[in-house]
Amino acid sequence: MTARCQVTGRAPGFGNTVSHSHKRTRRRWNPNIQTKTYYLPSEGRRVKLRVSAKGIKVxxxxxxxxxxxQMRRRGEKI
Structure with a gap:
């Protein structure tokens, strides 16, 4: 699966690693994605979400x- 938060939409950032000799190589910064289970009292069921640390705080x-x-208004299936 992609490293994307279902709540905030955070995705990997891309850039360069710069060595001591100033040689540049491509790299990516992945968000801190975790799988969390939340209970929805209105539906009486649990949902599993892939959320970042910022998404957990939200x-x-x-x-x-x-x-x-909010996720359903965006058209995301849960």
Whole structure:
């Protein structure tokens, strides 16, 4: 699967690694993606989400119901 957060949409960043000799090679910075299970009381079921550390903080702040509603408005299937 891709390294993309389902809540915030964070994806890998790309750039260069610069060595001591100043030689540049391509690299990527992956977001801290984790699989978390949340309980949706309105539907009486659990959902598994691939979220970044920032996405977990957003869910803690806004609540899982609000975040799932926002994801569904974007057209994402849960």
């Amino acid at each position: 869910i803690d702040r806004d609540g899982i119901e609000a975040v799932v509603a």
